[in-house]
Amino acid sequence: MSGPFELNSGFFPGELASMALGPWSNVSRSESGLVSFSSAADEDATVEAPHWCVDLDGDLSQALAMLEAGDRSLLDTETRLVQISDRFDRTIEIARTSEAGQVSFSSEVLPDSESRLLDDWNDAFAPARHGEATENIPRAAAKSRWSEMAASARSAIEAVWRLVSQHSWVDTRLRGRLVASTFMTVSGDTRLTVGPQLTAETAFLHRRSFSLAVRTRDAWARLLTSVLQISARIARVAAVPHSFVTALPIVWKFARNVLAEIDTLRQLSRQHQT
Numbered sequence: 001m002s003g004p005f006e007l008n009s010g011f012f013p014g015e016l017a018s019m020a021l022g023p024w025s026n027v028s029r030s031e032s033g034l035v036s037f038s039s040a041a042d043e044d045a046t047v048e049a050p051h052w053c054v055d056l057d058g059d060l061s062q063a064l065a066m067l068e069a070g071d072r073s074l075l076d077t078e079t080r081l082v083q084i085s086d087r088f089d090r091t092i093e094i095a096r097t098s099e100a101g102q103v104s105f106s107s108e109v110l111p112d113s114e115s116r117l118l119d120d121w122n123d124a125f126a127p128a129r130h131g132e133a134t135e136n137i138p139r140a141a142a143k144s145r146w147s148e149m150a151a152s153a154r155s156a157i158e159a160v161w162r163l164v165s166q167h168s169w170v171d172t173r174l175r176g177r178l179v180a181s182t183f184m185t186v187s188g189d190t191r192l193t194v195g196p197q198l199t200a201e202t203a204f205l206h207r208r209s210f211s212l213a214v215r216t217r218d219a220w221a222r223l224l225t226s227v228l229q230i231s232a233r234i235a236r237v238a239a240v241p242h243s244f245v246t247a248l249p250i251v252w253k254f255a256r257n258v259l260a261e262i263d264t265l266r267q268l269s270r271q272h273q274t
Contacts, residue, residue, distance in 0.1 A: 004066050007216075008051040012159050019156075019256060021223070022074030022216045024052075049167040049183075052213035056174050060201050063174060067208045074215055076262050081222050084255050088230055091117050113257040120149070120250045125238065146249070153249035156256075157224065164221040170213045172206040180206040184214070223259075227251050 005023040017026045054070075056063035091114045110118065124146060165186060172179045178195045179202045194203075230251045235244035 004055050004057070005070055005212075006053045006055070008053060009159070009163055010050075012163075016156050016159050019259065021077045021219045021259070022212070023070040024216060049169055050163055050217075052168060052170045052209075052216075054170075054172045054209040054212070055176065056172070056205060058175075060205070063205055064208075067205065067212065070212050071208075074212060074219065077219055077259065078215075080259050080262060081219060081226065084223075084226050084258050085230055087114065087258065088117065088251065088254055090114075092121060092234075094118070095121050111261075113254060113261065116257060117250070117254045120146075120253060124246045124250060146246075149249040149253055150245075153252035156252060157227065157248075160220050160224045164217055164224065168213065168217065170210045172202075172209040174202060174205065179203075182206070182210050184210075223255060227255055 003023070003025050005025065006027050007020070007024040008027050012026050020026055054067075056066050058066075091110070094110075095118055167186060168184045170182045170184065172181075174197070177197055179198055180192060180194045183191045183193075198206075227248070231244050231247040234247040234251075238247070
C-alpha cells in the first residue's frame with residue numbers, strides 16, 4: 001500500500017486520482033492487491049464497488065494513533081468544504097462590484113484560489129454580459145482552456161457520483177492481516193465478516209475505520225452537492241444563456257483548488273518543522 005488509508009474505486013479519472021479527501025490515497029483497482037478475504041465465497045464479490053482499505057501498523061496504541069491522525073486529516077477537509085460556498089460568493093461579489101465600477105480591485109491581493117476563480121469568471125461571463133458574444137461561451141482566446149476545464153469537471157463529477165451512489169467495502173488490516181470487512185449498501189445497510197484475529201480491541205479499530213470511510217464518502221457527497229448548488233445559483237442570477245453549463249467547471253475547479261490548499265499548508269508545516 002502507498003499508505004495506511006487507500007480508496008480503490010477503479011473508476012477515478014486522473015484528476016481525482018490525486019485529489020484525495022482526508023487521509024485517503026486514491027488508487028486504481030489494478031494497483032491494489034487488497035481484496036476482502038470473504039469475497040471469493042461471497043455473492044457481493046461480483047459487485048463493482050469502491051473498496052476502502054485501512055492497513056494499520058504496530059501495536060494497538062500505534063494503530064489507534066494512525067486512525068486519530070486520519071480523523072484530523074478528514075476534519076481539515078470537512079472544514080474546507082464548509083468554506084467553499086462562502087468563499088465563492090465573496091469572490092464573485094468582488095467581480096461584480098468591480099465590473100460595475102463601484103470599486104477598483106486587484107486579484108493579486110486575493111488568495112490563489114480566489115485569484116484563479118476571478119480569471120475564470122471573467123473569461124466565461126464578462127464577454128456575454130458586455131455583448132461580446134451571443135451565447136455564454138468564453139471568447140476564442142479562452143475557449144480551448146474552458147473546453148478542457150468542462151471535460152475534466154464532467155468526468156470528475158460523474159466519478160464522484162459513482163463513488164457516493166454505489167455499495168462499498170471497508171476493510172481493516174492490522175500488520176497486513178485482515179481484521180474485519182464490512183459491506184455497506186447505498187441505503188446504509190451493512191454486513192460484517194470478521195477474521196480469526198478479531199478481539200474487542202481490534203473490533204474497535206475496525207469500527208473507527210468504518211466510521212472514517214463513511215464520513216469520507218459523505219464528504220465526497222457534500223462536495224458534489226455544493227458544486228451543483230453553487231452552479232444552479234449562478235444560473236438563476238446570471239441572466240445569460242447556458243449559465244449552469246458554463247459555471248459548473250468553474251465551480252468545480254475552485255472547489256478543487258480550495259481543497260488542494262490543505263496539502264500546501266501541510267507541506268509548509270513540514271518544511272517549517274525541519
